[in-house]
Amino acid sequence: MPLRFFNTYSRKREEFAPRDPGSPKIDIYTCGPTVYSRAHIGNFRAYIFEDLLQRHLEARGFKVHRVMNITDVDDKTIRGAHEAGVPLTKFTQQFKDAFFKDADMLRIKRADEYPAATDQRYIDKMISMISALISKGLAYQADDKSVYFRINKFPNYGKLAHFNLDELQSTGRVKHDEYDKEHIGDFALWKAWDKEDGDVKWDSPWGPGRPGWHIECSAMATALLGDQIDIHCGGVDNIFPHHEAEIAQSEGVTGKQFVRMWLHCAHLLVDGQKMSKSLGNFYTIPDVLAKGYTGREIRYALMRVNYRDPLNFTWNGMQEARQSLERIDEWLDRLRECAGDKIDSGRIDSHFGHEFEDALDNDLNISAALGFLFESISESNRAMDENKLDAKTAAAWLTWWERINCVLRFEPGDARVRALVAQTGELRLTGTLVAEKIPTEVARLAKERAQARLAKDFRKSDELRDKLNALGWEARDTKDGQKITRRAGA
RNA sequence: GGCGGGGUAGCCAAGUGGUAAGGCUGCGGUCUGCAAAACCGCUAUUCGCGGGUUCGAUUCCCGCCCCCGCCUCCA
Incomplete structure (x- = not known):
C-alpha cells in the first residue's frame, strides 16, 4: 500500500x-x-x-x-x-x-x-x-x-x-x-x-x-x-x-x-x-x-484524532483516554499470563497482518489503526475466554503489539507498573515488565485480605479492598487468586 | 471580503456509489460471596439542510446553514 x-x-x-x-x-x-x-x-x-x-x-x-x-x-x-x-x-x-x-x-x-x-x-x-x-x-x-x-x-x-x-x-x-x-x-x-x-x-x-x-x-x-x-x-x-x-x-x-x-x-x-x-x-x-493524569494518557488523548481534524480538549476526553489505555493494559496482562514462558518465542503468524500500518499509510489514519487494534483485542480476549488461545499464539500477539507499540508508545510507564500478588502474598512479575515495588503497607493489607478471603470473612475482605483503594491500589479476585494493581492514573 | 478545515449515536470518531468500524458512557446477561476485569447482547432505518445525477448517495454535483482557523505574534 x-x-x-x-x-x-x-x-x-x-x-x-x-x-x-x-x-x-x-x-x-x-x-x-x-x-x-x-x-x-x-x-x-x-x-x-x-x-x-x-x-x-x-x-x-x-x-x-x-x-x-x-x-x-x-x-x-x-x-x-x-x-x-x-x-x-x-x-x-x-x-x-x-x-x-x-x-x-x-x-x-x-x-x-x-x-x-x-x-x-x-x-x-x-x-x-x-x-x-x-x-x-x-x-x-x-x-x-x-x-x-x-x-x-x-x-x-x-x-x-x-x-x-x-x-x-x-x-x-x-x-x-x-x-x-x-x-x-x-x-x-x-x-x-x-x-x-x-x-x-x-x-x-x-x-x-x-x-x-x-x-x-x-x-x-x-x-x-x-x-x-x-x-x-x-x-x-x-x-x-x-x-x-x-x-x-x-x-x-x-x-x-x-x-x-x-x-x-x-x-x-x-x-x-x-x-x-x-x-x-x-x-x-x-x-x-496535576489533575492526576499521566504522560501517556495525554499522549493518547492528543494522538487519537487524525492530525488534520480539529481536536477539542476536554477532561472527559482524558477520561476516555485513560479507560482505553486500561483496556489495552488488561489485554497485555492477560496475554502475558497466557504466553507464560513462551513469551520470548513469539513469532508473527501469517494472520497477524499489517492492517495497522496500512491504515497509517493513508495520511496517518490513526482512528482506523486504533480501531483495528481494539478489534484485535476483542478477538484475542474472546479466544482467551474460550480457552482457545495457546501460549505460542499469545506470544505472537505480544510480538505484534511490540511492533505497533514502536509507533504508539502506549505501554504502561514506570510509575504505573502492574504486579501480581498471589494468594500467598508473593510478588510475581507479569510478562516482561519490571514490577514496581509494592509498598509494604499495601502488601501487608493484600496478604491480610487474601487470608480473610480464605476464611470467607467477606466483610473484612471488602474493608481491606476499600483501604487498598484509598492507597491507590486495586484488588481484584481472579480464579488464580487476588490481583493487586495500581489504579488507573495513580 | 479572500483562503482553508470541520458538521456521522449521549460523547469521541472511521468510512464507502450498494446500504454505517472502533473507543468512552449507559442498560441487560454470563462469571463473582459482592465487586472488578473479560465476554455476550442492546443503544444512528441514518450521516448539518434543500435540490440534482443514479437502479441506488452519508459518499458525486449545485445551492444554503452552522462551528473553527488563517489573512504578517501563534503548533
Whole structure:
C-alpha cells in the first residue's frame, strides 16, 4: 500500500516517496517552540503528530533525519528577559529545559538536532542568505534600517496559503512599519537594533540588529538538511505567513524547490476555540499531570484524532483516554499470563497482518489503526475466554503489539507498573515488565485480605479492598487468586 | 471580503456509489460471596439542510446553514 499524505501545497493526498527513490533516507524539518514561556498541550499536539509521523515512517523502513528548531530570540523572549531582569540566554534556558522535560513525558522521540536561532553559526548563515536575497533584488534595506523581503519580486509568494497578495488585509493585530515597507506584505529579514532590544544584537552588513523570525528556519533547514527537504511540518497557523516566507527566502536563494511535502496539523481546541496563549485558555503538561493524569494518557488523548481534524480538549476526553489505555493494559496482562514462558518465542503468524500500518499509510489514519487494534483485542480476549488461545499464539500477539507499540508508545510507564500478588502474598512479575515495588503497607493489607478471603470473612475482605483503594491500589479476585494493581492514573 | 478545515449515536470518531468500524458512557446477561476485569447482547432505518445525477448517495454535483482557523505574534 502506498504511503500517502495530504500536501498543503497541492491540497491533495499525494503518494510519498523520498527525494532519492533508491535511498531510505528522509529529511524532515519541524517548527519547534519559541521559548518565551512553557509550551501548552496545543503546541504538543503538533509535536505528537510529528512523532507519529516519524515513528510510522521508521516503521516503514525509512531512515528519518529530523531537525526541530528552537526559537530563542524574538519580541517575546526579549520582552520576557527584560521583565525578568535576566540575560536572554538565561531566560530562554528554563523554557528549553521545560520543553524537553514535557516532550519526554509524552514519549516524543527526540529530533536528531535542535538548532537554536541564536547560534552564531546560523546567524552567519542568515546573514549570508539575506545578502544573497538583496543581491538578487528580492530584499531591500528600508529607511528604518531593517531589511525586508520584497514579495512582489517572488511570483510564488502566496502559493502555499493560496492567498492573493492584493487581498491581504491587516487584522490590526500587529503593528506595521507601513511607512518603511514597499508593500504591506513585505516581511522583516533583519530587524534593526532598537533600544528596547538592550544588549540583544548581532553585527551585520546592515548594522546591528537581530534576525526576523522566518529567516531562521530557512537558514537552519538549509544548513542542516540541504537545499531541499522531504517533509516540513507545523501547525496550520504556520502556513501563513511563516512557511510562506520560508519558501520565499529559501527558494529565493537556492532557486530550488525547498520542500517536497508540507504537512500541517489542525488546532487543539478548548470549548470549541483554539487553545492559545493569547486567549489564556491553555493547559500545560504539568497542569494536566496535576489533575492526576499521566504522560501517556495525554499522549493518547492528543494522538487519537487524525492530525488534520480539529481536536477539542476536554477532561472527559482524558477520561476516555485513560479507560482505553486500561483496556489495552488488561489485554497485555492477560496475554502475558497466557504466553507464560513462551513469551520470548513469539513469532508473527501469517494472520497477524499489517492492517495497522496500512491504515497509517493513508495520511496517518490513526482512528482506523486504533480501531483495528481494539478489534484485535476483542478477538484475542474472546479466544482467551474460550480457552482457545495457546501460549505460542499469545506470544505472537505480544510480538505484534511490540511492533505497533514502536509507533504508539502506549505501554504502561514506570510509575504505573502492574504486579501480581498471589494468594500467598508473593510478588510475581507479569510478562516482561519490571514490577514496581509494592509498598509494604499495601502488601501487608493484600496478604491480610487474601487470608480473610480464605476464611470467607467477606466483610473484612471488602474493608481491606476499600483501604487498598484509598492507597491507590486495586484488588481484584481472579480464579488464580487476588490481583493487586495500581489504579488507573495513580 | 479572500483562503482553508470541520458538521456521522449521549460523547469521541472511521468510512464507502450498494446500504454505517472502533473507543468512552449507559442498560441487560454470563462469571463473582459482592465487586472488578473479560465476554455476550442492546443503544444512528441514518450521516448539518434543500435540490440534482443514479437502479441506488452519508459518499458525486449545485445551492444554503452552522462551528473553527488563517489573512504578517501563534503548533
